[in-house]
Amino acid sequence: MQETLMKVALLMSGGIDSSYSAYLLQEAGHEVVGIYLKLHDNDLKHAQNIQNIEKVSQKLGIETHIFDAKELFKKHVYDYFVDSYQKGLTPNPCAFCNPFMKFGFALEKALELGCEKIATGHYARVKEGRIQEAKDQSKDQSYFLFGLKESVISRLIFPLGDRLKSEIKPEALEILPWLGTLESYKESQEICFVESDYIDILRRHFPVEQKGIVQDSSGRVVGEHKGYMQYTIGKRKGFTVKGAHDPHYVLSIDPKENRLIVGSKEELAKNVVYADPFALPEGFEHFEGEVKIRYRSLKVKAEVRLDESGRLVAHLKEKVYGVANGQALVLYAEDLVIGGGWILDSSLKS
Template structure:
């Protein structure tokens, strides 16, 4: 019997994954990762996992990954905002923590596969978009190592999120008794606002100057860490009659630059390569593909080439149509139709 290690969060989705995998003939064992210090969350979800494990008759283990998570994800998150960047902690956590730990455990235990509840698929040896495009999480998985992909299973990749819970509760009525943690957020260590996290480490409320795109002083803001590219509220622009958007953040002098919507437009995006194979550029060729510049953005057609700058591989995407609100720190993810080619972090 094929053995699979399932990353379990304690929610309905991952619990239902355990059942689906069992139905497909896999011997399932669960893995819960303690990655943050919010013990109330861990208590809720571990109680759910224990409940699920008893009903399905599966073993599970708990691994404390908080030390690695703090270095690779939490510190990166905090330091990115201090540098005026907009980090993508989930895109960093998946390759550096979650899947890395899961495959280490699977290899030690002799387990064949690793499964998660992500809304994504595996097609032709690549991560691919999930059927439910409103919940597709392939963007966050662009950094996974190629050698892992043949051993990954996404049981929910062909499911529609909205339809899933009623079906799951019909097949497994006890799933309805699972508790859900109040104020659940996409980022596991952020309770309400990312600023609550930053305030523990920095003074986020240091008033600064707002500049226009010509460098003229036009107003004031509350502190540069409170802004991300594209934000249009929370700062003052003297005599403004039309909306203004943040187009640049300057941490060195605590200023932000604002402009009209067209100031956010660009046809070129540069990113530090993280996972795009060099084989695409063996002869210095460029590739035609589609790119996403953030999770909720639409894919845009682009021609991408790779250059060496200061010993680093830089991806340069030239887009057919302008995109708006490109933020340094976010991920540039390349797609061939619905399949992920790789990507990097925008600079």
């Protein structure tokens, strides 16, 4: 059955994935309208991206629109990112950005432009009204899309979801050669407003180099660290442990006292994870399937329920390591995203 042709808004970044998506959508017969969002304050990067987008638009003959969303982005994503680190959390700005910006603000603009659907270069798919993992497991981005509502998912198109990145690059660069060469092209950075190190962002707001104490799980002072915002749960470098012969890992972060608690890898292990619900199916109470605790982590079988206080409690069938407060706990039924929430202090008892 032939796909219904329609007017589709495509979020364009100036990179290979979204540019090639424009080509694929047009080849499928859709009327494509490009949208570029100015989210951060790096005007040089915006200029480079827009230059690439204009070249793609001219070659394919599509109209493009540029929207300044810096103020909204700062409110919903940037401030959340900065505040999270101040609180000792490890934020996930991409998962937070998607429901508010790319599939919130941008979707509204797409509908205003008369588009029926919105497309992106994400490696993901849509199946049965849910986000589905991409064919290319090494590039799958379904984890970052867990927060999208069903009403939004029904309007999504992911042209790259059934393709492998290794197959996309050669063809994309043949069609759009100015985007780079196979030898020199670099993957776009994961967090759009971080140039090299997230600490550079935090330095603009906080004195991040404030030394503090390192304690073991019994409360004994065993060393020193460089400033709590420079660490996440599971990190094993950048702090001292006097007389240590075995690796030590960050078990928890105390922002009020600028203190790290460290311990062995076995102390880092968790088989129960708590989360603040963010996106769940209507009437959700109980779920048996798999979960992810980080983007690059493997899925683990789990039983998940809501407790009396409204928290998500995931009982994992095997131990996981590096469960970081602030990251997303994402629920999967085989390759379909069911929903998820933001991870809370894993030391809490149910």
